[in-house]
Amino acid sequence: MIKRGSSTVADATAKIRAIGQRATPARVRVLALLGGTPRGLAHQEIETALARSGEGPMDRVTLYRVLDSLVSGGLALRQADESRIFRFSAAQQTEAHAAHAHFRCDECGRVFCLAAPPPPAPALPAGFRLSRMSLDLRGECRECTSRRRTG
Amino acid sequence: MIKRGSSTVADATAKIRAIGQRATPARVRVLALLGGTPRGLAHQEIETALARSGEGPMDRVTLYRVLDSLVSGGLALRQADESRIFRFSAAQQTEAHAAHAHFRCDECGRVFCLAAPPPPAPALPAGFRLSRMSLDLRGECRECTSRRRTG
DNA sequence: ATCTGATTGCAACAGAGTTGCATGTGCAAC
DNA sequence: GTTGCACATGCAACTCTGTTGCAATCAGAT
Numbered sequence: 001m002i003k004r005g006s007s008t009v010a011d012a013t014a015k016i017r018a019i020g021q022r023a024t025p026a027r028v029r030v031l032a033l034l035g036g037t038p039r040g041l042a043h044q045e046i047e048t049a050l051a052r053s054g055e056g057p058m059d060r061v062t063l064y065r066v067l068d069s070l071v072s073g074g075l076a077l078r079q080a081d082e083s084r085i086f087r088f089s090a091a092q093q094t095e096a097h098a099a100h101a102h103f104r105c106d107e108c109g110r111v112f113c114l115a116a117p118p119p120p121a122p123a124l125p126a127g128f129r130l131s132r133m134s135l136d137l138r139g140e141c142r143e144c145t146s147r148r149r150t151g
Numbered sequence: 152m153i154k155r156g157s158s159t160v161a162d163a164t165a166k167i168r169a170i171g172q173r174a175t176p177a178r179v180r181v182l183a184l185l186g187g188t189p190r191g192l193a194h195q196e197i198e199t200a201l202a203r204s205g206e207g208p209m210d211r212v213t214l215y216r217v218l219d220s221l222v223s224g225g226l227a228l229r230q231a232d233e234s235r236i237f238r239f240s241a242a243q244q245t246e247a248h249a250a251h252a253h254f255r256c257d258e259c260g261r262v263f264c265l266a267a268p269p270p271p272a273p274a275l276p277a278g279f280r281l282s283r284m285s286l287d288l289r290g291e292c293r294e295c296t297s298r299r300r301t302g
Numbered sequence: 303a304t305c306t307g308a309t310t311g312c313a314a315c316a317g318a319g320t321t322g323c324a325t326g327t328g329c330a331a332c
Numbered sequence: 333g334t335t336g337c338a339c340a341t342g343c344a345a346c347t348c349t350g351t352t353g354c355a356a357t358c359a360g361a362t
Binding site: 083137 | 230231232233234235236237252254263265272273274275276277278279280281282283284285286287288289290291292293294296297
């Protein structure tokens, strides 16, 4: 699932230095985590993931500030989802798609970015100008579906 | 700007009754306000507008619950914007279908429900179950586009 | 090894939204 | 027109997400 090899860590360190910021352990850990996770993560999820990892927990506020610095340096993306929480992801994963699709699990609330083909733009009323488009799917993710079946 | 004639109030009352809810003063006021305002309003803005109107202020929590009831009845739309606050607008039409499209104007914040052709469901990872799908378009609506051109 | 400004951790705060509960009221039945 | 009662309201207290102030610490340059 999450790649924790030293190459990811070295990669994260290099990227952080490249934007002129200090490669602190906190930043490296967070960026490596984001880089190894295909979907957008909420602050809460990141905090939990870090606490479970070998290096131990990170302060709530520090994590917010680390995320801020990564976002302002362009290494991470931040978007508000429909439940009013920010989700963070490593930059290169989403920046390519002007129009991309999200799957949101109604059970656990997680959001998955899908590599969906851009759907054809529907007919707009005259005079409307389209700038962005996103396809939002909702349902149940694999884990929640199987958990329901199993348990 | 906001139409305060009795016809709007009567209209709001009728719509609320039509969905099987009680036409209380709070609901009627809020729905009439939303119906007479072209853009999405934040809870805070609605509260202020109501306080300034002749009928006096409304309790914060009551307003949240009124908005909830309007949304669940399909008379209003609620979406989280980029600054993590909900914006509410009158629904143009009650469309209870599983897959529909919204157009949101980045300029005035209004939301339009489009009669979009059913978009092809993209390939989901194995184990995922799809329940709803919505296509969200953003750009500029006709009025804002022409207003910009005209002056 | 030392220095220094950036970074961290703690505590306290802020704003949006929610919940519990006692009181009040729309509206349908009488 | 009255009445009953389920639903709606108002208040207080709460949760959750994110921010700010400040003293202590540390990364990286010298």
